[in-house]
Ligand code: UDP
């Protein structure tokens with residue numbers, strides 16, 4: 628019998644070749660929760676007949692996260708890790724992880740158990756039915772403030788209004804992707820990454836499953852409002868040039884209004900004669916036009932800045948150490 632799998636992954640039960648699934652976990656300062664995460668995941672995957680790889684990406688943690696991962700690897704050869712040279716943020720950490728996936732499919736999960744491992748078997752089932760991208764949609768989010776839920780809700784609606792590809796609402800990065808999808812994602816080497824959008828861009832057959840998002844098991848969220856606003860602007864500007872068009876429309880509209888007003892003023896001056904008062908309207912029009920111009924320049928700047936960042940074509944990340952089965 629001939630296998631096209633590397634002998635390392637070859638485990639057969641009753642002559643069947645087991646497929647390998649990589650669980651990809653970006654981690655940044657997760658020492659409090661990473662062991663609990665590992666135990667919970669192992670409980671689930673020990674019950675199913677697949678080969679597993681648990682691939683941690685240590686995103687420049689400043690605590691004991693890496694040491695804990697190394698200790699896990701010593702006890703469990705299914706654990707592998709990529710140690711990045713510094714903190715790059717979750718988006719880049721996921722990209723680094725995808726580059727090192729050895730499995731036939733990958734499941735991307737947060738380390739804080741907000742993405743329940745109990746969903747893993749369901750995802751695999753759907754994958755076996757032939758879906759390329761099985762994503763988990765939140766039907767509720769516990770332990771998150773009203774403001775965070777509300778702003779996230781508005782953002783997803785806005786983004787889907789603005790961009791041409793449909794971006795799944797209320798969906799995180801928690802999903803299973805097959806080889807086809809992984810290889811597609813790996814081709815995006817842009818440094819300004821909005822991975823949730825990339826999942827939509829690649830297309831393929833998608834399947835949605837619903838879940839209740841729990842609170843963080845331990846530790847603190849790494850996000851603050853500034854980071855979230857940054858990600859939101861990233862999401863919009865990397866996916867659509869609609870803001871530029873809106874600026875053009877507003878410019879056109881105010882220009883038209885100004886032109887009509889100009890004709891009115893000129894005619895009135897010709898007919899009624901020169902009239903001095905008008906200081907208030909003059910100043911408010913100046914301020915209004917001025918601020919619109921500044922907003923326009925700001926929007927333009929966002930795109931120019933992005934062009935600047937992408938044209939440098941810098942490497943996405945550097946690796947301090949990789950331990951795993953990828954050649
Ligand atoms: N994360 C990361 N790099 C960062 C920030 C976060 O790899 O710079 C990881 C983090 O360890 C976690 C996941 O991304 O596994 C989600 O982070 P977090 O739980 O803080 O975000 P939230 O769930 O609050 O959106």
Ligand code: MG
Nearest residue numbers: 737739741843
């Ligand atoms: Mg979280």
